[in-house]
Amino acid sequence: MDISHLAMLAVSDTGFVFDPRTGHSYSVNTTGLLLLRSLKQGVTVSQFEEELRSSFECPPTIRDDIGSFINSLVHYELLADAYKMSQSL
């Protein structure tokens, strides 16, 4: 799945995200930062969910929450719509 646009993002340790292609900037919280960095490295949604569940006490809605974050990335055109399908979201 194409994550080339995502891979271009400049992401600071504080959660400031800059898209060099469009000039838009965003901010994410610590969980979002963790997910964004994982996605940039090619980690799948299921792998990330598993990692979260093994490291933290997660609510049952965690997969929906991840899906909601992915929706935001799609909305801002940082990920293609097809990504959601590929991750069974």
Place this chain on the structure above:
Amino acid sequence: MNSLITVAVTGIHLGENPQPGPGVIRSLRDAMGTKVRIVGLAYDALDSSLYAPGLLDEAFLIPYPSAGPEVYLSRLLHIHEQVHLDAIIPCLDLELPVLDEIKSVLLSNGIRTFLPRREDLAKRGKDRLPSLAADVGISVPETHSVVDEQALTFVADRLGFPYVLKGLHCDAEIVRSASEAISQFRRLSNKWGLPLLAQRYIEGEEFDVVCLGDGQGEMCGAVAMRKTMLTRMGKAWGAVTIDDPDLLDAARRVVQTLRWRGGCEIELLRERRGPIHLIEVNPRFPAWVYLATAAGVNLPLGLLRLALGESQPAFDKGLAGIIYVRHAAETTGTLEDMAALVTGGARKPTPPSTRESRAAQ
């Protein structure tokens, strides 16, 4: 450029509609330090740079280009006698046809320029943009010439609302209804004359690219940006540099097609999930040109080198993520300063302080 070079720069007012001169001057000073002497050429005794400390070494008033080539030339040669100009960098559109007419006389007096060719100036005009876009192979919003109010009905039928109504040289307004179209038609035609241009409104994001063309079809350097803050007139008050290969490629193709000579600003619109459209080609550096310098691509320096017949600096790709916000500050002068300009046409500005720069080290 080892010896002191004296460069005249026009378009030096930083007001609500900021002009490019100050950005060009700062770029030259950054690169050349004490090896450049800047002569500011102003059209009004209240042009802001005249009173900005550290920007100009010499300052003169000049007649408007509408006074004609002979008057313009006479004034420039008079200034040349006093300060010995090596080059002129014009920063306003309307100066270009006049300078084109007098460039050979300027050169014979030792004053260099690097100007766009007259035919290329015409080719990038707003009214000929569709033809240029076809040559470049880039999309352009559907555009119609509007010569009278009656034509607005046809335009509305063709384009629907909203659409963009533009002056031939500058100014534009998005119109959303027939009454708004008539009102803006009257405002724009009173201010800028006819024809106006009506352009299909396309939803998307606008990006600007500042470029330098060598006149042979090569783009020497370019930096793209997205505006982050706008003035009421839609001018950039803040921006961020970006790295979008598609936009830079589109700009390169425009420069190549026109075999553009000198600086220019190319306005592009990326349609949401759609193609890139060519919106405008401005025939000089934009007021935000210093942002490109801050991103590592000093295009005014490149243009000066081309004017002087020297080799080009090697421009890297500009850094993405360099931001600017324009900072408006009051400049002050005395009645004597203004009197010197109004009655004598010249003023000795506050000279730049000793500056450390790469060039001077």
